[in-house]
Amino acid sequence: MRTYTYILSPPRCTSAMADNILDLDAAVACQRESPKVAKRMRLDTDHVRLDTDHVRLDTDHAGPAAQEACSSPPCPLGGADVALQEGDISVRMTPWGGERDKIFDALNRLRLDRTLCDVILCCEGQEVPCHRAVLASFSPYFEAMFTSGMRESTQDRVTISGVEPHTIGVLVNYAYTGVVCTTKAHMQALLAASVMFDVAVVQKECCDYMVQHVVDINNCVELYCFAEAHSCEGLQTKSMHYMEEHFSVVYQQEEFLSLSVERLTEVLSSDHLNVPEEDMVFEAAMLWLDKCPTHKQSFGQVLEHIRLPLISPSYLHTVVESLDVVKEQQGCQRFISEAKGEQPYSNTARPRSTTVIVVVGETRKRKGSNTFDSFDPLTEEWRTVEDLPMKTDSPAMVASGSTLYLAGGCDRPGHFRGSDTSDMWRFDAQNEKWMKMASMKEERACFSLVMLDGYMFAVGGWGMGGDCPIERYDPSTDTWEVMGEDRVGAHYGVDSCDLGVETRGPKKDTGAGKHYDPSSCDVVALDGHLYFIGGDPQFYPDNKPGGLLAKYNPKTSVWTQLAPMQIPRTDSAACVLNGKIYVTGGLYKHEEYGKVIAETVECYNPQTDRWTMCAPFGGRYKHSAVVDKGKIYVLGGTAIQGNYDDHFRYARMIECYCEETDTWEKAGESTAARFGIRCVSLKLPRYHGYDFECGDYDAQYSPSGDSNDEW
The missing domain is CATH 2.120.10.80 (Kelch-type beta propeller)
Known part of the structure; x- marks a missing residue:
């Protein structure tokens, strides 16, 4: 005898009926005492057992849940709709979870045997046969492709661009099995594809793995830009942390010098840059400036995020002020005046x-x-x-x-x-x-x-x-x-x-x-x-x-x-x-x-x-x-x-x-x-107690008076 889980509720009921939701005892009694109702619902009591340990009744107080049940369509049994009348009980049978796994195992075997497949994904010369319904069930991207009237919805072969064949295979395998099998080297490509196809679960798992095992001093700049482009907040935070902690090495890398002015200022404005002195931050900006001639027009935006009041006065005078790009741009001159104490300090005097x-x-x-x-x-x-x-x-x-x-x-x-x-x-x-x-x-x-x-x-x-x-x-x-x-x-x-x-x-x-x-x-x-x-x-x-x-x-x-x-x-x-x-x-x-x-x-x-x-x-x-x-x-x-x-x-x-x-x-x-x-x-x-020859940094950032007065 096969056991089913039942969910009983009174659909298609009137508003008066909604005030009196059936309880379990009443539902069972109704089935026993009303053979006509049982017959209409095609309930064969010799072959179907009501498992009271797994019965859930809609017991909300005739609120939204009951109203939703009242407006739901009749539950199909045996492939045919049940014509319910007032007083009938709707029964929905849900197989155990193991049955669901068997169904997907069978679908995967059909895919591997290329049986009943109705679409083939083509990627760089490789073909992946699939079922449209399965693809649409795990990816909103494919659901929109196959249900919104796009030309791909009727094509037997659909070309996927911008994704590696290995990655397509991994995602399709996940759709059928719920398992992701890949390598560390392919993790970044899989993350990008999961974002593209809107597979949120895989995206999160890839991001978490990369945060734990992939980010290092050699790829943190690249991954920072990648994570920002793909809205992976955790990966972006970890990559920024690596850049901050290892700035003395990172700022000399080719990837760092190729950053856009927006990404560069995000890094240089961080309060947590691990630098022995602010002079190193300025040196990083100079390397970026020399990398490309077009960077010159944006140097004022970069200099704004360098904390010039924290630079030693001798370096400020002999190196910073002597640069042609600083002399030529009026905005840069304002930052120099601020560093000399000729203007009130702004956030550029805040210590990292x-x-x-x-x-x-x-x-x-x-x-x-x-x-x-x-x-x-x-x-x-x-x-x-x-x-x-x-x-x-x-x-x-x-x-x-x-x-x-x-x-x-x-x-x-x-x-x-x-x-x-x-x-x-x-x-x-x-x-x-x-x-x-x-x-x-x-x-x-x-x-x-x-x-x-x-x-x-x-x-x-x-x-x-x-x-x-x-x-x-x-x-x-x-x-x-x-x-x-x-x-x-x-x-x-x-x-x-x-x-x-x-x-x-x-x-x-x-x-x-x-x-x-x-x-x-x-x-x-x-x-x-x-x-x-x-x-x-x-x-x-x-x-x-x-x-x-x-x-x-x-x-x-x-x-x-x-x-x-x-x-x-x-x-x-x-x-x-x-x-x-x-x-x-x-x-x-x-x-x-x-x-x-x-x-x-x-x-x-x-x-x-x-x-x-x-x-x-x-x-x-x-x-x-x-x-x-x-x-x-x-x-x-x-x-x-x-x-x-x-x-x-x-x-x-x-x-x-x-x-x-x-x-x-x-x-x-x-x-x-x-x-x-x-x-x-x-x-x-970091710069607590720095003794500036110009400006009054200590007065602003050190406690004044007897510290005992603060207790």
Whole structure:
């Protein structure tokens, strides 16, 4: 007996009938008690079973859905229309999804056998037989071609121009199978064809793949123009990012020098050009000018986007002013006067910005710190940004663009009980000012701050209340709220919050004879969820592994257990890069040596729920991992010589991981050994503090007066 899915609704009913929509029981009773109705609907109860588990009734309150059902045509059964009268029930039978796949498999076999094909696509001498109906079903381009009266609608052979034969074959195969089979080398051509034929799904997949695997320093200019022409926003953004980060190399390439004036000014006007000084931007403009004589007439438009007030006065005088093209164009003279301070500054005096890694944490010499330092991975330079508004130990930190939030910690380092704080401060990197914001509901330290969907979440840590609840902060209203009674430990596969080291607040019996808190698990945000990773493996009740992974949905308050790490660990550092979670270092329990420093790095793919091992690094714990400029940087922490009880040392070396090559390399050294640090990537003005001989840049872009007045 074959089972069907039924959708029952009362079509062709009067307005009076629409007020009384049939329910399931009434529909079944109607079929049983009215054999004439059943006969008219050609329902053979011996061969067709009503599957009540898959019956959906139109139960809208006689609204638009009911009205639409009333106006719909009779449902054809057995190839003939059913003449329905008042009181009849319309039945539409929908086969299971597997039947649909069989139909398309059959159509594909017919195509491959050239059976019942009614059109042949011709491309550069190659022929692809197809069915018009299938092509029209997956592409609005072909639907318009075959249904709008164009001459191709009646032709047996249709010529396709501007597309490679391989690409046509890939798209036709997708129309019949739903599968795209191509190569990396053909990806750009496939993307262009999917745009041309308006196949949105393939276009998105191609764009996502190219963003992840194709864009590099050698093709970023070409792909930037390509993406803009084909309205691929993600690919355009990634290509621009490459041009900005590698501008010192890109501006000498032939593709860059061939850019139109519109595309060139888009690049030169970016706030994020990675240049050691503005002189390099002017040199790029000069190379573009010399490339083609026709560029001379547009040079004024280009010079407008070069920040001449940031160029050194000597270079401005000896190089820029001496150019004939500058002397000849009046608009260029206006920009020179502005750079000299003879006219008020416009946006050309605004410094370009770059992302740097900002660091907060105690040093080897002192508990707690009020220093706020930055590290530029490109120059390997350190500088003090601005002192913290208070001396603190074990705070949490998160950044979004040029805004940074610092919260919690111990305001009296070295004093455990009663020293936690709920204070939060916001740092504006553009003006280098600290501002006091609303305090958290709970005092806590050794916790995590993460940004997700425009909100900020305070997760884990320890305080006077022991296990702290999850709190959410709304930057638009400057308010905190507790996310119900959700606590990390209760949903993390442990009895209370036994995820790590001994708590410094009131102790709670976990059932394992120890007292712990969630300060040693990692928390990251990805795709609408908070991910909780790891914890101390030797302290779990019933020997539960410390490699556990769980995700939390703040919108639904639902927790989900995921695949555990291959190596249980605590005090590791996690970050998100290109949609994957990377966990570095930490401590794990060795059968012979006890606690041992982990040199392993694991990567979690949320799409497959699987962990894979990456290249190992130097190994450390109580450190920080941060993503900056597309790479992972590991700073601070402690490296152990031998097992946990042996001599240990503070790690000063900064290590950098490249995902494309799966390799680690040294990226610099810290100015001071730091333990238990927090790092984030923050956008800062690149030319902060530049001492201009002409103009008053420092007065405009540096905080004035005593910085303590800003707290």
